[in-house]
Amino acid sequence: MTERLVIETKGLKKTFPAKGRGGKEVEAVKGIDLAVKKGEIFGFLGPNGAGKSTTQKMLSTLLSPTGGEAKVLGYDLATQEEQIRQNIGCVSQAGGADLASTGTENLILQARLYGLDASTAKKSVDEFAERFQMRSFITRPAQTYSGGQKRRLDIALGMIHNPQLLLLDEPTTGLDPQSRTYLWGEIRKLKESGITILLTTQYMDEADKLCDRIAIIDNGKIVTTGTTQELKSSVGGDTIVFSFSSEEAAYSAKELVAKMLRTATIKAQDNSIHITVSDGERMMPDLLRSLDAQNLQAQTVTLSRPSLDDVFLKYTGRLLREDQIK
Amino acid sequence: MTPKLLTDIKLMFLRNMHNTLRSPIFVFASMFQPLMYLLLFMPLLKGLGAVPGYSSGISPNVFIPGLLVLQALFGTAFVGFSLIDDIRTGVIERFLVSPVRRSAILLGRVFRDAVILLVQCVLITLVATPFGLTLNVFGFLLSLVLYALIGITMASISYSFALIYKIEDPLAPTLNTITLPLSLLSGIILPLTFAPIWLQDLSKVNPFSYAVNATRDLFAGTLQSNVVLKGFAVIGVLSIIVFAWSLRSLEKMAA
Numbered sequence: 128m129t130e131r132l133v134i135e136t137k138g139l140k141k142t143f144p145a146k147g148r149g150g151k152e153v154e155a156v157k158g159i160d161l162a163v164k165k166g167e168i169f170g171f172l173g174p175n176g177a178g179k180s181t182t183q184k185m186l187s188t189l190l191s192p193t194g195g196e197a198k199v200l201g202y203d204l205a206t207q208e209e210q211i212r213q214n215i216g217c218v219s220q221a222g223g224a225d226l227a228s229t230g231t232e233n234l235i236l237q238a239r240l241y242g243l244d245a246s247t248a249k250k251s252v253d254e255f256a257e258r259f260q261m262r263s264f265i266t267r268p269a270q271t272y273s274g275g276q277k278r279r280l281d282i283a284l285g286m287i288h289n290p291q292l293l294l295l296d297e298p299t300t301g302l303d304p305q306s307r308t309y310l311w312g313e314i315r316k317l318k319e320s321g322i323t324i325l326l327t328t329q330y331m332d333e334a335d336k337l338c339d340r341i342a343i344i345d346n347g348k349i350v351t352t353g354t355t356q357e358l359k360s361s362v363g364g365d366t367i368v369f370s371f372s373s374e375e376a377a378y379s380a381k382e383l384v385a386k387m388l389r390t391a392t393i394k395a396q397d398n399s400i401h402i403t404v405s406d407g408e409r410m411m412p413d414l415l416r417s418l419d420a421q422n423l424q425a426q427t428v429t430l431s432r433p434s435l436d437d438v439f440l441k442y443t444g445r446l447l448r449e450d451q452i453k
Numbered sequence: 454m455t456p457k458l459l460t461d462i463k464l465m466f467l468r469n470m471h472n473t474l475r476s477p478i479f480v481f482a483s484m485f486q487p488l489m490y491l492l493l494f495m496p497l498l499k500g501l502g503a504v505p506g507y508s509s510g511i512s513p514n515v516f517i518p519g520l521l522v523l524q525a526l527f528g529t530a531f532v533g534f535s536l537i538d539d540i541r542t543g544v545i546e547r548f549l550v551s552p553v554r555r556s557a558i559l560l561g562r563v564f565r566d567a568v569i570l571l572v573q574c575v576l577i578t579l580v581a582t583p584f585g586l587t588l589n590v591f592g593f594l595l596s597l598v599l600y601a602l603i604g605i606t607m608a609s610i611s612y613s614f615a616l617i618y619k620i621e622d623p624l625a626p627t628l629n630t631i632t633l634p635l636s637l638l639s640g641i642i643l644p645l646t647f648a649p650i651w652l653q654d655l656s657k658v659n660p661f662s663y664a665v666n667a668t669r670d671l672f673a674g675t676l677q678s679n680v681v682l683k684g685f686a687v688i689g690v691l692s693i694i695v696f697a698w699s700l701r702s703l704e705k706m707a708a
Binding site: 187188189190191209212213214217219220221222223224225228232234237239240241242284329376 | 460461539541547550
């Protein structure tokens with residue numbers, strides 16, 4: 128059985144017309160191919176201005192593409208906007224809650240706009256108040272909410288009509304660490320309900336913690352796609368560092384490990400050895416046992432794995448942070 | 454009209470009305486200007502006596518219909534600010550990606566603005582009655598329709614600029630630049646019969662001067678006049694054109 132694709136794009140493009148005299152047209156998205164599978168959290172990772180939000184706005188029917196084609200939930204983006212709007216949920220960066228209204232008022236209106244009748248809408252809002260733990264504040268105007276509460280309302284607004292696909296645009300930007308962690312948990316829970324999520328983020332840790340697969344987007348183009356594991360492995364192996372009580376011990380250890388792992392790169396430095404292997408996590412117990420058997424007791428052991436930062440650096444030649452500082 | 458469109462308009466209207474009534478003080482606050490004219494300016498007119506075109510002087514029956522046009526112009530001219538708020542907080546974007554009909558997003562607003570305006574017009578008229586206003590009730594009801602159309606026209610202009618600018622700063626100067634000449638050139642405060650020929654000619658291209666003339670006839674009970682017909686035709690067509698413009702501005706925002 129082939130997996131059903133929830134989003135499929137070919138050469139999706141968006142060029143904004145030149146503004147004013149002497150202005151240049153802006154190629155925000157320069158031809159993007161995407162294949163998002165049912166039930167996954169697909170991450171769009173890239174710096175500000177990379178084209179993540181523009182792509183998401185095209186997929187949500189807010190912006191019309193200037194080239195390429197796309198299918199969302201099997202509907203053609205060019206001709207079936209209405210069906211797409213009815214069946215997807217969108218949470219924009221700004222959120223979109225009416226701040227003067229209460230959470231309940233916001234949610235009921237949203238449910239009605241998606242075609243639910245008054246009594247069904249009320250029931251759904253009750254369910255959502257429970258599910259998103261909003262009972263304590265849902266009857267207050269949204270302008271009194273904390274950042275985390277507001278975000279929960281925003282996401283509930285995107286989910287109230289039980290969409291099959293949720294587009295989340297930078298859900299945790301501007302949140303305090305505690306609210307971020309809480310929201311990550313909520314997003315994982317959403318996934319368990321079977322919904323597909325397309326999430327844009329400029330945070331490595333967020334992409335790493337939440338996404339099944341990631342596309343790194345830079346300068347309007349996807350530079351690489353894969354699971355976080357695949358992307359990290361593409362950068363290179365894990366690094367294991369053993370430290371010993373003496374240089375001699377480190378040297379003996381190096382000899383031993385070299386015999387055990389013929390493909391690994393091993394460097395001895397002062398009292399420690401650095402081993403680069405593809406599968407560090409699994410190798411470590413074996414190495415420890417063998418070292419012990421030769422009476423070479425390691426004093427400390429560390430395992431470091433390549434991060435998505437390394438991935439971003441490899442594919443774009445820049446650090447994500449550098450770009451943000453600009 | 455499909456039932457879906459009607460439901461959408463109803464939902465949007467109620468949402469906007471609810472937001473307005475959350476602070477009802479503003480409904481009354483924007484009546485301050487016409488009430489000041491009524492109390493502090495209208496008495497001056499009595500002293501003028503006969504003026505060209507108005508042999509028995511400018512009575513409340515001549516002044517009040519124009520004053521209500523003034524309210525229709527200025528009372529709705531600044532509704533665009535609330536839309537900018539909704540753009541900034543992402544509310545409009547949320548509506549645009551929902552199945553709601555886009556025309557309903559704006560119709561729900563302009564209908565709210567028209568209803569608020571009509572309440573204000575009735576209140577101002579009631580306050581004016583002790584000052585010697587005698588009106589033809591049926592004519593008054595018809596003129597309410599015309600005020601509503603003026604309100605929809607000004608609100609649509611205001612929303613169009615709000616959608617184009619998306620920020621507050623240039624909105625107020627733009628709207629003032631439009632409303633001030635429109636009100637001066639429609640003979641609201643003083644009849645244009647005072648004016649030199651060139652000014653009178655200029656007022657003929659101002660659609661709102663037709664509305665002022667029409668409602669003066671209506672208040673006086675002259676229901677079937679060419680002036681009334683012209684007033685309705687001019688403002689009717691204008692309201693449709695500017696509403697279409699605001700809808701286009703909304704569509705363009707999402708393009």
